[in-house]
Amino acid sequence: MRIDDEFDQVLDDALAEYREAEPLAGLEERVLQRLRLQSEQRRSLWWRWSAIAAAAAVLVVAVWIGARDRTRHEVLAPSVVQKQAPIEPQRPPASAPARDDMVAKNIPVATTASRSTHMSAPVQLASSEAAPMPERFPSPAPLKPEERMLLALAMTHPEILPVKSADDREIVVDPINIKPLSSENRDYQGEN
């Protein structure tokens, strides 16, 4: 019995070390300080990632817009060139008297050779790209979302469309009639 009591006392004293363990003063403040720091770090990290995400989104949109514009330009450029190419040869050649008149006035006349050199570059560009010539210019593009919405609105509520005003009617111009000069006037002018 005495041995049991003595053992209990020794064990209790041994466990008291754990029971009565005390941290260094200011434990709560240190913990709170650490938590505040952690909270600030998390907040700043959140802002940083938000800024990075926003910048990335802007970059993606910019790249997408740039790529879209480039694609449109590439589609339009050959059609413009190919439309222009046949125009030059179809220009009516200056008649012989007119050419003689221009030569007399020292005006340079484009020869067939010089015209061909002028024309060679764009024609070659058009043929080298070998892009299909669109039937219409500008080439039709798919409707934008706003345009589709406007079209749907116009189909469902046609009354909201503006009525064609009188100003939009086709202008008809009467033929101009100029009276021929009389012989008397001609004589008078001829004397002068």
Place this chain on the structure above:
Amino acid sequence: MAEADEWATLETVVREHARFVFKVAYGVLRNSHDAEDVVQEVYLRVHRAGTKGVEDMRAWLARVTFRLAVDRLRKPQAIDLPEAEPLSQGPDAEHVAMHRQRVSQVQKLIATLPEELRYPLLLSAMEELNSRQISGVLGITESSVRGRIFRARQMLKEKLAALSEARR
């Protein structure tokens, strides 16, 4: 506003339970610095996870602390050696010295107990924890907690007696 409320709750939890959390951590680690590190880690987790749905805050904190401390114990650590206390002078000096020696022996014997007996015994030393809360911390039944504490005491008594016999 919600953030301010959350912070106020957290501050209350820190001020009410930080010392208790330290004791639980120290009971496992027996090292003040490591125990304080565990306290910091516990509250960082509380901050991250929040305290919504926690019914028994003390038991929940004890469980989190215990697990973190045991994890830390399995890593290499510095040993916190207790400072040697000066021997007292006087007629009872010999008796006091002998008592301290026995206490020191028991502490070493506690450290040699298997974990399943040592942890219930150490947690039972925390006056703040009852057997139901200890069972929640350890994930065993209350009757198992009581049985393990009893077996730990028996084992310590036998070892101490064997040690005393060997010294005679």
